[in-house]
Amino acid sequence: MTKAIKKQALGRGLSALLKDPDNDIKSVEDKNADKVVGNIIELDIDAIEINPFQPRTNFNEESLQELSTSIKELGVIQPITVRKLDYKTYQLISGERRLRASKMAGLETIPAYIRIANDNESLVMALVENIQRHDLDPIEIALSYQRLIDEIQLTQEQMSERVGKKRSTIANYLRLLKLDPIIQTGIRDGFITMGHGRAIINIEGHDAQAEIYQKIVSGNLSVRETEALVKNYQDSLKPAPAKPARGTAFKVEDIQKKAIADFFGAKADIKVDAKGKGKITIPFHSEEDFNRIIKLVKG
Template identity: 75%
Template sequence: MAKAVRKQALGRGLSALLKDPTNDINSVQDKNADKVIGNIVELDLSAIEMNPFQPRTNFNEESLRELASSIKELGVIQPITVRKLNFNTYQLVSGERRFRASESLGLKTIPAYIRIANDQESLEMALVENIQRQDLDPIEIALSYQRLIDEINLTQEQMSERVGKKRSTIANYLRLLKLDPIIQTGMRDGFISMGHGRAIINIEDQSTQLDIYTRILQDKMSVRDTETLVRNYNESKALEDPKAEAKAEPETPVFVKKSIQDFSDYFGHKIDIKVAKNGKGKITIPFHSEEDFNRIKKLVQSAK
């Protein structure tokens, strides 16, 4: 308990230091910067402004009330992170839920880590930290990844290293942004899961995506059922009969079957012959090198 009181008192002491204009800290080289950077400081809520780079846009009111209740009982356990803008003026980098909940309780101060960062660093810090949170919806995560690409110019490989996620995982989130906006909203509101979205994205036409989305909601389809529906649609191109099998290729005529081996023996390769329903077809002769191509060319010329 004594440790907690000492830590809190230290935070108040640092807070007083930051309010002294003669010791204003604007860079890591300034006097007393080492006492502030990396330490927990009690900051006035009124001195902190919202982060325009915040990737999170959807805040659940009930969840905020629960957090406020927890803060009322236990205090802010995990400090927020801010960056210094000017004298006694800070910008929120991460911890907006904790900030909002504390504000709703009428608290005057909040424990915070202070960072010295430029706009780009602040954006990257906010995006990376938020991506690693467990309570973001899939679209918020996807938008954060896209902003790291567009505004920080990170590649998927670099993002993989920064956020500790596989590149394939990042790619799967980014693909969700190709969904119709109505479906994206449905995912954010919890009507469908990311698994549903990953299945629907395999259909390019957005009007068809919406048809399938509507059917998922009406029939309360599972992710597996959705995957089957999409797979069957792509095979049959007909939503009316999602169980329809892909149309079978026409059977190879007998005269072609009897001749395939002769062609293969003559050219020294396995020859592929396709025949359409109207009786027309094509013969495919593979080759493996320039030398092989010239060999086949001579065989064709000698057959003239």
């Protein structure tokens, strides 16, 4: 008998313990709990309910069908993980694709790793395990991080320790949730990458973000081209630099201004341009004042 067959037989033997209502295992301290909790056991598929904490929301039907075909031929190679809720009732912690594919394959039982966990522990286990997977899209990962913050009150530093990711990496994922929902959907559907999203997030306002997103998709722009597009957009919003004041050919000194003012008995306005041309404006306040200035000019 091979090791795999022995293991499967053992799992089926242990499953009998879970079907004994007089010895129902509800905690790790119950009789025979050590034989069940932490072991792989063949469970009835119908006794397993879907995990409400599952971060994955997209399941590719073609991929599920391929996995179902593989399970028909080879069986479930990697057990799912469940937590025991009640007598003959279990809740999935991780492995929903395997569970769905097993149902498609017509299996009645599935190998499962048994845990006893409360809601918070179940949520943390489900989210952390799924974050580690390579087939989650960036938005699903970001939503998982956000749930750990909102529902378990984990800090980014604590999440960094739990999932083995740098704090800066976690922060970059979380920033994606500030994008317009249309753009988040574009990332999930593969129209743009996380790199595109990180460039767009630097633009304030969902309308402006959506406009840039349309240009990226229609132009099939690379991440680098997107970064340049965003920079050009931001530069266009900056106020135009003030034009430098035009210089003058020479400076009229204060003593010269005073001499003119003293001569005419009025403060004159003197302007000189860059070519040395200019004008002197002498104000008057009445016809009598005007005639006075004329006499001064005639000498």
